[in-house]
Amino acid sequence: MRSMTGYGRADIDHGGTKFSVELNSVNRKQSDIVINLPRDLA
Numbered sequence: 001m002r003s004m005t006g007y008g009r010a011d012i013d014h015g016g017t018k019f020s021v022e023l024n025s026v027n028r029k030q031s032d033i034v035i036n037l038p039r040d041l042a
Contacts, residue, residue, distance in 0.1 A: 008023045 004025065004027050006023070006025045010021045012019045
């Protein structure tokens, strides 16, 4: 295995509400998790 970099995206429309999920991975030993939500859901 030469690289562990990856990217993925999924979009869904559920009852008129749109959700998007993006995953991004790079060669690191630690993980950083960032969640962005609209102000209405936060």
